[in-house]
Amino acid sequence: MELNWDLPKREEHNFLKMEIEIKKVSFNPRIDKQAFAANLIIEGTKAGHVVSNFNGTHYYPINEKGQSLIEKAEKYCEKLPSKTLSVEGKQQEQKQNLATHIRDLYAAHLENLEQGKYFKKVELLMKQNIVIGEPVKYTRTIKTNAPIDILIKSKTGADQLLATLVQEVVPSLSANEKLLNSNIPEAILKAAGLKEDQFVKQSQEYIMKKTPKRTKGKSI
Numbered sequence: 001m002e003l004n005w006d007l008p009k010r011e012e013h014n015f016l017k018m019e020i021e022i023k024k025v026s027f028n029p030r031i032d033k034q035a036f037a038a039n040l041i042i043e044g045t046k047a048g049h050v051v052s053n054f055n056g057t058h059y060y061p062i063n064e065k066g067q068s069l070i071e072k073a074e075k076y077c078e079k080l081p082s083k084t085l086s087v088e089g090k091q092q093e094q095k096q097n098l099a100t101h102i103r104d105l106y107a108a109h110l111e112n113l114e115q116g117k118y119f120k121k122v123e124l125l126m127k128q129n130i131v132i133g134e135p136v137k138y139t140r141t142i143k144t145n146a147p148i149d150i151l152i153k154s155k156t157g158a159d160q161l162l163a164t165l166v167q168e169v170v171p172s173l174s175a176n177e178k179l180l181n182s183n184i185p186e187a188i189l190k191a192a193g194l195k196e197d198q199f200v201k202q203s204q205e206y207i208m209k210k211t212p213k214r215t216k217g218k219s220i
Contacts, residue, residue: 018076022105042069057099077101122180131180148183165192
């Protein structure tokens with residue numbers, strides 16, 4: 001099942017578009033979460049290897065073509081806008097290069113892993129809970145008296161779920177929180193007074209399909 005959550009979009013620049021990725025990332029968070037190794041992929045081609053540790057981030061071409069791609073990537077990254085960093089409470093501008101870009105890609109990789117863990121937890125909780133949280137920081141739950149996929153199959157159950165949303169969820173929802181259940185029909189969420197930016201979209205797996213009406217045949 002896939003939860004519909006918007007991930008940060010890749011920043012695009014009008015002057016040039018170049019696809020730079022790291023793949024097959026390996027690291028040991030127990031030893032050092034910031035040290036890693038990976039393959040460097042440029043324009044869909046494996047160009048080199050990356051090793052990053054306390055000595056810095058280094059990359060090595062695997063062949064002449066890889067060297068050529070790396071040189072193009074270096075020129076591309078040098079044209080990227082400077083980053084604004086906060087150092088000891090002061091704002092500083094940092095110029096980009098291929099090494100800093102690779103570290104940004106690694107940071108995004110770690111963020112995606114954390115998001116995956118977070119929403120896997122949500123997926124388990126939402127079976128019999130209304131799950132509220134501020135992704136990907138925390139979750140809090142309101143237990144339902146039956147599994148949600150059972151409740152939404154009957155009018156009585158849907159009404160109970162709606163009442164819980166109106167009485168317990170909507171009044172307690174803070175500005176930064178969302179309702180994270182993708183297994184509750186949007187019609188119920190909107191009927192409870194939730195706005196579209198206050199809940200995740202319903203997953204296709206849980207969208208209820210109307211049972212076709214049976215046509216009565218004429219008796220002979």
